[in-house]
Amino acid sequence: MNHYRPLHDGWTVAPVAPRDAVPPEVAERTDPVPATVPGCVHTDLLAADLICDPFLDDNERDLAWIGRTDWRYETRFEWPDEERPAPGQVDLVCEGLDTVARIEVNGHQVAATANMHRRYRFPVTSLLRAGENQLGVHFTSAYQYAEGVREELGDRPGPYHPEPYPFIRKMACNFGWDWGPNVVTAGIWRQIGLHRWHTARLDQVRPQVTVAGGEGRVDLQVSVIRAESAAEEPVTVTAVVRGPVYPGWDGEPGQRPAALDGQRAEVQPGHVLLGPTQRHATVTLAVRDPARWWPRGYGDQPLYELEVQLHDRHGEELDRWQRRIGFRSVRLDTTSDADGTPYTLVVNGVPVFVRGVNWIPDDAFVTRVTRQRYAQRLDQACEANLNLLRVWGGGIYESADFYELCDEKGLLVAQDFLFACAAYPEESPVAEEVAAEARDNVLRLAHHPSLVTWTGNNENIWGWHDWDWQPQLRGRSWGAKYYFETLPQIVAELDPTRPYWPGSPYSGTPHRHPNEPGHGSMHIWDVWNDVDYTHYRSYTPRFVAEFGWQAPPAYATLRRAISDQPLASDSPGMRHHQKARDGDGKLWRGLRAHLPAPRDFDDWHWYTQLTQARAITVGVEHFRSLRPVCMGAIVWQLNDCWPVTSWAAIDGDGRRKPLWYALRRMFADRLLTIQPREEGLVLVAVNESAEPWSTEAVVTRMSLAGEPLAKHEAPVTVAPRSAVTLPLPAPVASAGEPIRELLLATAGEERAWWFFAEDVDLAYPTAEYDAVVSRSPAGTQVTVTARTLLRELTLFPDRLDPAAEVDEALVTLLPGESATFTITGVTDLDETALTEPPVLRCTNDFPS
Known part of the structure; x- marks a missing residue:
């Protein structure tokens, strides 16, 4: 059988050119720097204490030379003479080289590459020698290469x-980016090793998984590579499906279908014999009544083990390929209707309302993102009641860990091809790399049931229409051929069971504006950039793939990353960690439209985080209230890649902003929301669960002191996966004194609030409450009992200890009501500080 030997040890890295750009402390070092593989030059220099942390203060500015320098990675390894297969072959397998690389074995150039997003395999049998061998990878500056291509192509x-x-x-x-640092990396960023094989090996295994009626099918397209010395040898391809298995399931036996582990589900013949000149085989496997894979919230996530083996004529196993697959169908419903053109994701025949977030690389240095870190972030997504992550086109095709975890957790993945916000040349050498990269990654990822759509690009079609590109291009190519020809052809050939969409946003035809709300998918960025967040309600979109509002990260994250004394919204470190054009101005504009002027940094930090949570709540609740006309809302964005003021719900240190708690509430299966319509205020009940929701809705108009002024009661029954709208009668929907009144709607445990005026105008009572701190096995508990209205009560224990986390936020209480917050991660916190600002905040904790 073949043998894989990783080459991850003993690496060093050293600058090559231009030497005069390298700081003396690096250039004058006599020994190369120890290097971690997989890794990158920035993290290697950081580990060697040769550079400052680029994430702190404005250190990033002092490290621009790294991206404009050539670097050489080198290692030595022993290769015993008896490991040289005869007949056979040894290949150098590179899973990821970042980016412009020249590979050498024992001084002989093996290949040159120029794509971070591709895998490579190079034959090196003749270059290996018994004893010590040397492997070197020279990385040319990405800037030098890219600027050269730009000069050539325009x-x-x-x-x-x-x-x-x-x-x-x-x-x-x-x-x-407008949320990310400029840290142009180089290095061996994914696994590298030697693959020793003989006779033949599996080259490509492409499963097309379908399910219809009571049968699941796996149509396997398999290709093999033969060793030159074994060209006349027949080989046999054998495939088998076993399962299902339920990763992570620890419930009681019998609560899920009995596992079929060990049962073979295959059609006859279960193997295919390839003659001496044949390279390709097709094997079809059938599974009767397969357990369906569902998105989270719609069912379970059973996975099946798919195994393909390659044997020689004597029955010796030559190679093996194993992956987990899931049986499910997926399509996009874009059939025109009375409201335009929908963009509805349909899984196993069931329309899915997408409750999503956009995903960016979780670290600017992507090699630091481990499986454990992926799991933590994806668990945070699940806990926020999300069901889809859109992998944005300016990042990477994530590692297998990411997609495997999404398979297990039932998180849908909408995958962009990697083009974002710019015009891309369609000429050589870019075009060839684009096609090879797309083929490689479609083949790598197509077996994952969580992956449900391919999208050609992020905002590039929109950019060509609206961003003044056409006069700048003067007829030069901009990427259209990729999005409308190359990529859909590759998906149709290699992954025909999965839908492709040319861009995000895209309206379904080149003849219509790409960001037309009534057709296909759209992005909403006039909100945030130009207008207030209440403008979300002016849209009736079919599907919103991007919309967002900024806020700074958690206080503990800021204090770790920024040493400004005092910390201020416009202090030097804060300004450097705000990458958006006029970002601070937009934060202030959004704040002033609703809230009083901050008295200090603590107020500014609280108000901007509160505004972010409110803005996205307005958008999501409006979009959900439009169901089924609107069938998806994907918030920009879930995560950050460093400590920065951004649109993220989880900051660069993994801490949850108030927005995360708001997402958990607004994306819950059951949502009660009060919405303004042309005819007046309405109550909308949304039910995304599989069971009908029958309840009694009570809507009360009351004073800010909690005194009832008018009440309306009505029975509500909401069918599964649907929404019901109830007009509100004038006595509750119209305020006598708007600045002194509010609405509260309840339906079972669900609540919805409506304030008739903005905070700056409301006659709020000064916040008064009683707070008690206690200890329990669950953690430190803070119980707050309101003596007045407390709007959006939130606890920030990370201000006292960076390890502290709290279970709830943004809780509104009427006089006499109580809420308990549980703090975990630490046990010894100042009890007095826990119960007053700036740790305990509410919207009305300012003088009236």
């Missing part, structure tokens, strides 16, 4: 000009 418009990311197949946000 400039293209983009948002961060003159950054040249459209001219190199590398993670675009490495060059900086």
